[in-house]
Amino acid sequence: xxxxxxxxxxxxxxxxxxxxxxxxxxxxxxxxxxxxxxxxxxxxxxxxxxxxxxxxxxxxxxxxxxxxxxxxxxxxxxxxxxxxxxxxxxxxxxxxxxxxxxxxxxxxxxxxxxxxxxxxxxxxxxxxxxxxxxxxxxxxxxxxxxxxxxxxxxxxxxxxxxxxxxxxxxxxxxxxxxxxxxxxxxxxxxxxxxx
Amino acid sequence: xxxxxxxxxxxxxxxxxxxxxxxxxxxxxxxxxxxxxxxxxxxxxxxxxxxxxxxxxxxxxxxxxxxxxxxxxxxxxxxxxxxxxxxxxxxxxxxxxxxxxxxxxxxxxxxxxxxxxxxxxxxxxxxxxxxxxxxxxxxxxxxxxxxxxxxxxxxxxxxxxxxxxxxxxxxxxxxxxxxxxx
Amino acid sequence: xxxxxxxxxxxxxxxxxxxxxxxxxxxxxxxxxxxxxxxxxxxxxxxxxxxxxxxxxxxxxxxxxxxxxxxxxxxxxxxxxxxxxxxxxxxxxxxxxxxxxxxxxxxxxxxxxxxxxxxxxxxxxxxxxxxxxxxxxxxxxxxxxxxxxxxxxxxxxxxxxxxxxxxxxxxxxxxxxxxxxxxxxxxxxxxxxxxxxxxxxxxxxxxxxxxxxxxxxxxxxxxxxxxxxxxxxxxxxxxxxxxxxxxxxxxxxxxxxxxxxxxxxxxxxxxxxxxxxxxxxxxxxxxxxxxxxxxxxxxxxxxxxxxxxxxxxxxxxxxxxxxxxxxxxxxxxxxxxxxxxxxxxxxxxxxxxxxxxxxxxxxxxxxxxxxxxxxxxxxxxxxxxxxx
Numbered sequence: 001x002x003x004x005x006x007x008x009x010x011x012x013x014x015x016x017x018x019x020x021x022x023x024x025x026x027x028x029x030x031x032x033x034x035x036x037x038x039x040x041x042x043x044x045x046x047x048x049x050x051x052x053x054x055x056x057x058x059x060x061x062x063x064x065x066x067x068x069x070x071x072x073x074x075x076x077x078x079x080x081x082x083x084x085x086x087x088x089x090x091x092x093x094x095x096x097x098x099x100x101x102x103x104x105x106x107x108x109x110x111x112x113x114x115x116x117x118x119x120x121x122x123x124x125x126x127x128x129x130x131x132x133x134x135x136x137x138x139x140x141x142x143x144x145x146x147x148x149x150x151x152x153x154x155x156x157x158x159x160x161x162x163x164x165x166x167x168x169x170x171x172x173x174x175x176x177x178x179x180x181x182x183x184x185x186x187x188x189x190x191x192x193x194x195x
Numbered sequence: 196x197x198x199x200x201x202x203x204x205x206x207x208x209x210x211x212x213x214x215x216x217x218x219x220x221x222x223x224x225x226x227x228x229x230x231x232x233x234x235x236x237x238x239x240x241x242x243x244x245x246x247x248x249x250x251x252x253x254x255x256x257x258x259x260x261x262x263x264x265x266x267x268x269x270x271x272x273x274x275x276x277x278x279x280x281x282x283x284x285x286x287x288x289x290x291x292x293x294x295x296x297x298x299x300x301x302x303x304x305x306x307x308x309x310x311x312x313x314x315x316x317x318x319x320x321x322x323x324x325x326x327x328x329x330x331x332x333x334x335x336x337x338x339x340x341x342x343x344x345x346x347x348x349x350x351x352x353x354x355x356x357x358x359x360x361x362x363x364x365x366x367x368x369x370x371x372x373x374x375x376x377x
Numbered sequence: 378x379x380x381x382x383x384x385x386x387x388x389x390x391x392x393x394x395x396x397x398x399x400x401x402x403x404x405x406x407x408x409x410x411x412x413x414x415x416x417x418x419x420x421x422x423x424x425x426x427x428x429x430x431x432x433x434x435x436x437x438x439x440x441x442x443x444x445x446x447x448x449x450x451x452x453x454x455x456x457x458x459x460x461x462x463x464x465x466x467x468x469x470x471x472x473x474x475x476x477x478x479x480x481x482x483x484x485x486x487x488x489x490x491x492x493x494x495x496x497x498x499x500x501x502x503x504x505x506x507x508x509x510x511x512x513x514x515x516x517x518x519x520x521x522x523x524x525x526x527x528x529x530x531x532x533x534x535x536x537x538x539x540x541x542x543x544x545x546x547x548x549x550x551x552x553x554x555x556x557x558x559x560x561x562x563x564x565x566x567x568x569x570x571x572x573x574x575x576x577x578x579x580x581x582x583x584x585x586x587x588x589x590x591x592x593x594x595x596x597x598x599x600x601x602x603x604x605x606x607x608x609x610x611x612x613x614x615x616x617x618x619x620x621x622x623x624x625x626x627x628x629x630x631x632x633x634x635x636x637x638x639x640x641x642x643x644x645x646x647x648x649x650x651x652x653x654x655x656x657x658x659x660x661x662x663x664x665x666x667x668x669x670x671x672x673x674x675x676x677x678x679x680x681x682x683x684x685x686x687x688x689x690x691x692x693x694x695x696x697x698x699x700x701x702x703x704x705x706x707x708x709x710x711x712x713x714x715x716x717x718x719x720x721x722x723x724x725x726x727x728x729x730x731x732x733x734x735x736x737x738x739x740x741x742x743x744x745x746x747x748x749x750x751x752x753x754x755x756x757x758x759x760x761x762x763x764x765x
Contacts, residue, residue, distance in 0.1 A: 023696050025482070025698070026479070026697050026698030026713075027697065027699050027700075054606055056701075056727050057710060057727035059712045059723075059727075061714050062723075070712065072710065072727065076606065076620065079627050081701075106607060107607040107608050108607065111732065111735035112731075133435055134439040134765075135436060135439065143441050144723075166293075166324060166360070169360070170293070172293065172322075176295050176319050176320070179297075187295060187296070187297050187298075188281060188294070188296045188298075189294065190281050190284030190292060226588065229588040230588040230592075232588075233586055233588045233589075234587065236582055236583070236586075237520070237582075237583045237584075240582075240583050241583075251527050262537070263537050263541070265540075265541045267540075267541035286452070287453075288454070329456055329460075330542065331456035331547045332541060332542075332555075333452065333453065
């Protein structure tokens with residue numbers, strides 16, 4: 001199935017570089033070049049053979065050097081499903097890679113791509129409404145990046161304020177260590193004080 | 196009124212524009228008959244409930260419901276049987292269990308739990324922040340000596356968050372043992 | 378028509394003129410609106426009573442479950458999946474457990490499979506009851522809510538005895554289920570579904586057959602086949618539009634391939650195919666199908682273990698998987714990326730409610746505000762799952 005789709009995409013879209021990756025455990029995927037994503041999706045949607053009429057979800061995965069965007073595409077008429085993957089290189093940690101939007105092919109991509117932008121920081125070109133969706137519009141950073149740090153303050157509201165942290169119980173460990181004349185090996189603990 | 200009446204066709208997409216059939220006098224009468232008869236049917240069902248069906252609710256403060264025996268409610272740790280293995284704290288997905296224990300002196304008298312497991316650590320702190328607890332029950336299933344259990348106690352609302360923090364080494368909470376442990 | 382100073386006026390005393398061009402009125406529906414089933418805020422631009430534009434604003438219940446999952450071990454994620462769709466928690470757990478079990482290659486004992494199916498179908502019934510009951514309240518019919526809550530309470534009581542909790546069960550575990558089900562409980566489930574089948578007819582005649590309700594729902598909020606595909610609708614919303622697609626039938630998981638049941642689709646009995654009444658009727662018919670499935674499971678349940686072999690320290694092999702299951706509200710998909718460690722590298726949830734909400738801007742224009750309430754109610758969203 002994956003090989004057929006990869007061959008189909010290679011023949012239909014000239015610069016797609018489509019390659020099927022079968023998996024030993026779990027599900028395999030078809031990897032395409034980011035520039036050809038829109039054309040590939042359009043070809044899959046319009047082909048009679050595959051008839052991929054539903055975009056299920058857009059899932060971004062952050063790695064240190066790239067962001068992979070997975071498009072879970074399914075056909076409810078043929079009963080098939082496919083993971084279409086693009087790898088977007090990330091120059092620096094804060095870089096926001098870009099890829100073409102597929103809203104004009106599947107309308108469900110509107111919210112799904114907005115979520116991917118909000119959570120993973122992938123900008124979708126030609127998106128009709130490129131706003132954040134789950135976090136506030138003026139939120140900083142992209143929460144599902146691996147190096148994400150929560151901002152300290154938002155509109156005068158402190159995030160994770162000190163007084164809300166259960167410091168008495170957190171620091172009990174230090175107290176006990178002092179009692180044992182600083183011998184940490186003698187103390188078993190579930191919390192060491194800092195998170 | 197023509198100037199104020201909004202024109203639906205400005206906004207309606209093609210899908211949502213449904214042509215209503217023309218209303219004749221016969222249909223009008225039929226609609227009324229349908230509405231009255233189906234509502235009457237519904238009222239008959241409601242009426243039956245008034246007369247024939249016993250109330251299903253209970254009057255809470257006077258009548259208290261007994262929860263099923265494996266109901267997951269307030270946590271209780273029997274600290275005398277705890278061997279401070281820290282497994283509950285490791286299993287807890289919200290990290291609301293705080294345990295600190297120190298190694299027992301070799302000269303000190305040997306202690307054992309009720310099921311015979313030797314106690315090698317002295318428990319110094321066993322606190323559960325019940326306000327954080329999500330009552331998933333993962334901590335009780337990993338407990339090797341079955342000392343940490345969910346009780347069926349369900350009335351323990353408090354005014355402040357700090358009151359929801361239970362120190363199971365405290366005397367007053369130890370005293371629950373005879374009251375609520377299954 | 379009345380008149381002021383000799384000028385003709387409208388109903389509210391305003392002068393009638395062909396030239397009046399009024400601005401659209403912006404109306405905030407929610408986040409505390411009772412008809413939005415949670416904390417959904419819909420910004421509506423209305424032209425008198427007609428909705429010109431509806432923009433959903435999400436995120437009021439956002440907890441970033443996906444980020445949490447990256448820091449938890451595989452067993453610890455199960456209680457969090459409950460909290461996404463808190464009305465269909467069993468189905469949520471099952472979907473997650475299936476995903477991880479498929480990566481691990483665990484074989485699930487037959488008895489556990491049966492118990493899981495029974496739980497998931499009872500949960501489907503309970504979830505559809507909350508839908509129909511609260512939908513009645515949205516439309517001004519209160520009595521159905523009380524009857525359905527009474528039935529749901531019986532299901533929750535059964536669940537409480539099995540798992541220990543009423544809504545957030547953590548009952549389906551990786552490899553099997555937590556507790557075994559006793560013969561007494563099986564008998565009570567059997568008795569419950571027998572009674573329910575009789576009662577369902579009563580409830581349907583009380584609510585669904587009511588002329589006033591039909592007038593409210595028929596031909597309202599029509600989702601055509603094309604729109605349903607375009608927006609990736611799944612579950613009862615998709616089937617309400619007349620498309621026969623059910624993962625339990627088309628991509629069977631668990632033991633669904635051994636069970637005999639029908640896929641209910643909307644037929645347009647009271648109006649157009651894909652209107653609000655069709656979606657209501659699909660769900661009511663699904664309750665009957667669920668009863669059928671539960672009966673077969675009760676007949677076929679086997680003795681045996683309830684937990685498969687799962688290592689104590691769970692490490693999922695490297696790779697990725699996308700697994701879909703049929704939940705009460707639609708398809709639930711988990712995209713799990715593992716790097717071979719104790720925690721998932723990435724866990725993405727495909728929530729059906731999220732895609733259904735994205736349909737609103739397309740459905741709303743041209744509707745009355747009161748019909749918009751009916752439309753939002755009919756797609757049956759749970760905000761815990763929308764925002765995750």
